[in-house]
Amino acid sequence: MPESELRRGFRCAPRADYFAAVAGRDHVVIFPFxxxxxxxxxxxxxxxxxxxxxxxxxxxxxxxxxxxxxxSRLPASVGLVALPFPSFPPLPEGVESTDALPCPSLHLTFMQATGLLRGPFAEFLASLPSPPLALVSDFFLGFTRRVAADAGVRRIVFNGMSCFASAICKALAASPPTSFEPGTMIQVPGMPEHVAVRAEEVPDGVTKRADPDNPFTRFFMDEIGDSDVRSWGVLSNSLDALDAAYVSALESFYETGARAWLVGPLFMAAGDMPDGEKKEQDPEGCLSWLDERAAHPGSVVYISFGTQAHITDVQLDELVHGLVQSGHPFLWAVRSDTWSPPVDVGPNNRIVRGWVPQRSILAHKAVGGFVSHCGWNSVMESLAAGKPMLAWPMIAEQHLNARHVANILGAGVRIALKVGADVVGSAEVEEKVRELMDAESKAAKRMRERAVWAQQAAKSAVSHGGTSAMALLKLVEELQETYDDGVVGKCANSV
Structure with missing residues (x-):
């Protein structure tokens, strides 16, 4: 279909008869941000x-x-529908993913643009021969709950966070402390006694929630509102062993009967294992470089800060100095195309600029630790590989993930982020990398033991009869029962 036609209406792929009429609700629609x-x-x-x-x-x-x-990441058994992306100046034409935004300041504009997909999405649901069993959609796509409700379809919300971080954010938004003064320790209402966080670890979306002049606050109130908590359930890319203690606290913010479904790690549930037959693309040759160091297991530290965070050249300079001074070989995925290291990194270290197969890198026996921004996807990948982390959070709920990993799970150490300081110095980087990677130290041994424990828990969760595998089975069963029994009261996306 020509691009012009693709933008005028939604496109279905890959089979011409994909939406042939069938009896009953046997169809799940998934809509990611x-x-x-x-x-x-x-x-x-x-x-x-x-x-x-x-x-x-x-x-x-x-x-x-x-x-x-x-x-490229779905089996042929999963259908694809493309809705035309709306034109929404000043968002540049052709930008349809946040990683393609020319500057972070356009992130809110992008979210506002996605709200215009409501009409095309409603038309798509109306075009189906029978209503789906469920809609699974992202937290940011708040309009989908109302569309699903109008179509008589249960909506399950996905926000990409752990139960731990989600419950903390909801609790502090609902019952904020007297102030969020940096350095203050906050006991989180409704959470287990051991859960206390520093004020600076709380995401801006929570601390600024009471500010009606904040544009993000207005967007959440106007466009998302209560669509999250009025969903039939919440999908979590986590597992019981890591998050079970915080499930009841999270569920308390949803309508009666709604449940959190812990079905992760989802890449493992999908069978997308880095050590399996399917090899990830490796255009930078990272895995062959690691193979040359396989004789020294756990010797290489891997560094990556994801796709969203912007790191200044000054910070990159301090980071590379600290890495070199630590004396540990490193493999570093750098996003910047313009920054150049101010020091010779030597033959035992490597900086790459392009795409890297992160799960395969973490699973490699030469890698002993991961310096990470602590996005939840990266946390799950590191723990599933049994690798401890040096947590260096930057935005959103990453600070809470860092506390979860280092302070509660004990599978990592945290970089010291000083209040008011814009740059972490090379001496701090050197010290913390050594703490992570010096295998003979008591602290490092403990971190590695806890990471291996998490790895085994993840494998068990997605195996036959495991907690995540059973949750995925029961999710579908319970959805079917609510329709079969004519149940409409159980958080049925009421309008």
């Missing part, structure tokens, strides 16, 4: 759902600019 970190878990969820429920049809909804990314 257009950001790589949000899309990937739901692509894995679609794959896992299709594989475990062979009679269930699964369709993923996205926009034309994201079709190639999605299709």
């Amino acid at each position: 257009m950001a790589k970190g949000h899309m990937l878990p739901l692509l894995h969820f679609a794959t896992a759902l299709s594989a475990q429920h062979g009679r269930l049809r699964v369709t993923l909804v996205t926009t034309p600019g994201n079709v190639a990314f999605a299709r």
Whole structure:
């Protein structure tokens, strides 16, 4: 279909008879937010759902600019629908994913643009021969709850966060402390006694929630509102062993009967294992470089800060100095195309600029630790590989993830982020990298033991009869029962 036609109406792929009429509700529609970190878990969820429920049809909804990314990561059994991405100046034409935004200041504009997908999405649901069993959609796509409710379809919300971080954010938004003065320790209402956080660890979206002049606050109030908590359930890319203690606190913010479904790690549930037969693309040759160091297991530290955070050249300078001074070999995925290291990194270290197969890198026996921004996807990948982390959070709920990993799970150490300081110095980097990587130290041994424990827990969760595997099965069963029994009261997306 020509691009012009693709933008005028939604496109279905890959089979011409994909939406042939069938009896009953045997169809799940999945609609991720257009950001790589949000899309990937739901692509894995679609794959896992299709594989475990062979009679269930699964369709993923996205926009034309994201079709190639999605299709390359989905089996043929999962259908794809492309809704035309709306024109919304000053958002540049052709930008259909947050990683393509020319500057961070356009992030809110991008979210506002996605709200205009409501009409095309409603038309798509109306075009189906029968209503789906469920809609699974991203937290940021708040309009989808009302569309699903109008179509008589249960909506399950996905926000990409752990139960731990989600429950803290909701609790502090509902019952904020007297102040969020930096350095203050906050006991989180409704959470277990051991959960206390520093004020500076709380995301801006929570601390500024009471500010009616904040544009993000207005967007959440106007466009998302209560669509999250009025959903039938919440999908979590986590597992009981890590998050069970915080499930009841999270569920308390949803309507009576709603449940949190812990079905992760989703890339493992989908069978997308880095040590399996399917090899990830490796254009930078990272894995062959690591193979040359395999004789020294756990010797290499891997560094990556994801796709969203912007790091200044000054900070990159301090970081590379600290890495070199630590004396540990490193593999570093740098996003900047313009920054150049001010020091010779030597033959035992490597800086790469392009795409890297992160899960395969973390699974490699030469890698002993991960310096990370602590996005939840990266946390799950590191723990599933049994690798401890040096937590260096930057935005959103990453500070809470860092506390979860280092202070509660004990599978990492945190970089010292001083209040008011814009740059972490090279001496701090050197010290913390050594703490992470010096295998003979008591602290490092403990971190590695806890990371290996998490790895075993993740494998168990997605195995036959494991907690995540059973949750995925029961999710579909309970959805079917609510329709079969004519139940409409159980958080049925009432309008």
